[in-house]
Amino acid sequence: MSATSERIIIKGGKPMDGRIRINGAKNSAVALLAAVALTEGSVLLENLPQISDVECMADILQAIGFHLSVEGPGNYRFTAQDDPKSTTPDELAKRMRASYYFMGSLLGRLGESCVALPGGCDIGARPVDQHLKAFRAIGAEVVEDMEGGRISLKAQELKGATIFFDMNTVGATINAMLAACRAQGVTVLENAAREPEVIEVANFLNAMGARVRGAGTETIRIYGVKHLGGCTSTCIPDRIEAGTFMMAAAATKGVLTLVNVIPEHLDAVSAKLGEAGIRVTHGLDWLKVDAQETRPRGIMVKTLPYPGYPTDLQPQAMAFLCKAAGNSRIQETIYERRFGASEGLVAMGAKIRIDGNNAFIEGVESLTGCDVYATDLRCGASLLIAGLSADGETHLHNLHHIDRGYDRLVERLTELGMDLIRVTM
Ligand code: EPZ
Numbered sequence: 001m002s003a004t005s006e007r008i009i010i011k012g013g014k015p016m017d018g019r020i021r022i023n024g025a026k027n028s029a030v031a032l033l034a035a036v037a038l039t040e041g042s043v044l045l046e047n048l049p050q051i052s053d054v055e056c057m058a059d060i061l062q063a064i065g066f067h068l069s070v071e072g073p074g075n076y077r078f079t080a081q082d083d084p085k086s087t088t089p090d091e092l093a094k095r096m097r098a099s100y101y102f103m104g105s106l107l108g109r110l111g112e113s114c115v116a117l118p119g120g121c122d123i124g125a126r127p128v129d130q131h132l133k134a135f136r137a138i139g140a141e142v143v144e145d146m147e148g149g150r151i152s153l154k155a156q157e158l159k160g161a162t163i164f165f166d167m168n169t170v171g172a173t174i175n176a177m178l179a180a181c182r183a184q185g186v187t188v189l190e191n192a193a194r195e196p197e198v199i200e201v202a203n204f205l206n207a208m209g210a211r212v213r214g215a216g217t218e219t220i221r222i223y224g225v226k227h228l229g230g231c232t233s234t235c236i237p238d239r240i241e242a243g244t245f246m247m248a249a250a251a252t253k254g255v256l257t258l259v260n261v262i263p264e265h266l267d268a269v270s271a272k273l274g275e276a277g278i279r280v281t282h283g284l285d286w287l288k289v290d291a292q293e294t295r296p297r298g299i300m301v302k303t304l305p306y307p308g309y310p311t312d313l314q315p316q317a318m319a320f321l322c323k324a325a326g327n328s329r330i331q332e333t334i335y336e337r338r339f340g341a342s343e344g345l346v347a348m349g350a351k352i353r354i355d356g357n358n359a360f361i362e363g364v365e366s367l368t369g370c371d372v373y374a375t376d377l378r379c380g381a382s383l384l385i386a387g388l389s390a391d392g393e394t395h396l397h398n399l400h401h402i403d404r405g406y407d408r409l410v411e412r413l414t415e416l417g418m419d420l421i422r423v424t425m
Pocket residue numbers: 027028030097098121125126127128129130131132167168169170171172311312334335336377378405
């Protein structure tokens with residue numbers, strides 16, 4: 001893999017110390033931004049993280065006809081002009097996976113949509129069959145243009161239906177809600193995803209005038225309405241960003257207080273750190289990780305849909321467990337190819353054996369910095385954590401992956417006593 005000229009140089013080995021404010025959640029923000037396409041009024045979204053995925057979704061909204069005014073850092077007001085365009089620009093849509101939410105929101109708003117097939121992290125096959133099944137069930141005709149890489153949806157009339165999802169899917173649950181809130185009658189989503197992002201989108205839709213009930217349970221009912229108007233909504237804290245900092249504090253034997261978090265969203269992460277012997281305490285909207293003077297124990301981590309341990313924090317756990325005492329096992333059950341970080345970690349001296357969807361880690365005393373390459377967003381976070389806990393200098397490459405999901409990471413880690421710098425060479 002060739003090195004890009006931009007990199008983060010990390011001088012590892014310092015314990016993290018301080019307090020960090022957690023940003024708005026990427027995976028909520030991108031869904032809320034697509035949901036904006038349903039409004040016929042003016043919507044203010046507050047506390048959006050300032051990351052490239054959010055900028056890309058905002059660019060798409062503007063390209064299809066919404067007016068944007070920025071009312072402060074992370075506070076974006078979108079105002080509907082005429083009917084939006086039903087086609088999103090290919091170049092923008094292909095940049096990120098969450099653009100697929102425009103399939104649902106534009107279908108709901110206009111009865112048609114045309115969106116290029118999603119990009120995003122390369123972590124295995126990521127089909128959209130469940131999304132398309134939901135759109136078909138409520139009356140849309142689906143045309144997959146393989147050559148142009150687009151999916152077109154068109155409905156004479158959207159009609160409520162019962163949809164049973166074959167697996168826990170955040171994206172298809174949200175997309176079905178977006179399309180169904182303007183359908184006639186009741187849509188029932190069975191085996192719906194229960195992630196906080198799903199609840200957040202349902203709350204936002206309801207604030208605009210939709211009638212979505214049951215989000216956060218396995219059955220969501222959507223009673224169709226004729227019109228969605230304006231509202232103000234604040235993005236929830238990013239549990240994955242918070243978990244990434246928790247793992248970094250644990251890996252560097254530091255003490256970190258996280259504020260603006262919803263501790264309940266991080267129960268699985270706190271529990272796993274606790275099993276490894278690290279002290280985690282919390283209040284209403286804060287969490288504290290204390291990993292001083294503790295060499296963590298090896299543990300078993302199995303990724304599961306919420307409220308289980310999140311797949312988006314699996315690579316970060318792998319980085320942390322490399323230096324734990326004894327053996328650990330990570331079982332990845334959501335994606336078929338999400339052990340991309342192991343290559344870089346092994347280059348740093350970790351002992352990891354991958355067997356199918358299991359990673360077996362034998363704890364080592366130390367890691368040694370070297371050149372490592374992010375292959376996706378969370379892999380980048382994992383290698384960064386390893387670099388912070390390693391001896392010597394780590395050069396992390398392919399920074400565009402990290403920029404998709406983490407805002408001002410170098411600056412914020414520096415404020416926590418970490419020694420790292422972003423350079424162009
Ligand atoms: C969301 O992806 C997140 N992305 C992912 O975060 C996260 O890993 C994932 O949920 C699981 O929590 C966004 O919110 C933008 P899924 P999503 O539909 O919605 C299979 C990150 O690092 N599936 O819940 O696309 C799928 O292949 C990213 O921030 C189908 O087979 O995930 C996967 O194995 C990466 N057919 C599983 O279900 C479908 O039609 C869960 O996917 C849909 C999904």
